[in-house]
């Protein structure tokens with residue numbers, strides 16, 4: 001296990017004030033991660049005939065929640081994808097219930113997430129999977145290229161609910177390598193007209209702030225190999241600043257709430273998180 005995931009989790013707890021419950025949660029996470037390291041990921045591919053949930057019997061030492069969920073659960077090929085999902089979902093729900101008969105009953109009653117994850121819609125960065133957490137532990141908003149536009153009512157609503165209702169104190173913007181939205185923005189900025197004729201389309205309008213970052217930082221002049229990684233990091237830095245600039249955060253800080261905003265980078269190539277150290281803390285708590 002590389003350090004970023006652990007250090008990110010540690011930072012999360014460290015910056016949260018380290019309450020006993022949170023420290024216990026970290027200890028549990030470390031145990032879970034250590035267990036994940038020691039566990040052989042190899043899992044036999046099940047055949048469709050074996051997918052009857054009544055016959056699905058996960059190995060007792062393995063949790064259906066861990067990062068390795070996708071290797072523990074049935075892998076089905078062929079057939080209609082939506083039908084497969086109903087089959088695998090039923091098996092998953094049964095496996096969870098077998099392990100904790102009250103899990104869904106408790107989950108249905110309330111949620112108590114401690115983190116708001118603002119991430120990319122990319123299918124390769126599913127927050128609960130890469131963090132190895134259970135349903136109910138991370139509040140989420142995802143869109144193309146993990147952006148937080150100051151005029152995006154959807155993102156603003158999520159932020160408001162997270163902070164004012166769920167009382168979440170940690171907001172994390174998570175970029176990732178090989179992001180299609182970042183690549184497209186870089187390409188638009190690199191085009192002969194600098195994106196002037198990129199088209200008035202939803203995706204064109206959505207990517208415009210990223211195109212502007214690429215241009216204002218002169219990233220197109222250093223080429224794709226270096227420019228795209230820099231744009232990825234600069235974007236996370238900008239989104240963190242955008243979140244911190246909202247009236248939601250400003251008002252929360254004025255009331256003395258220790259809400260902080262963080263920027264991470266998920267490396268698709270290794271499955272690990274990197275802390276970009278672009279955090280913004282309440283005034284006076286930097």
Ligand SMILES: [Zn+2]
Nearest residue numbers: 120122179180
């Ligand atoms: Zn992406």
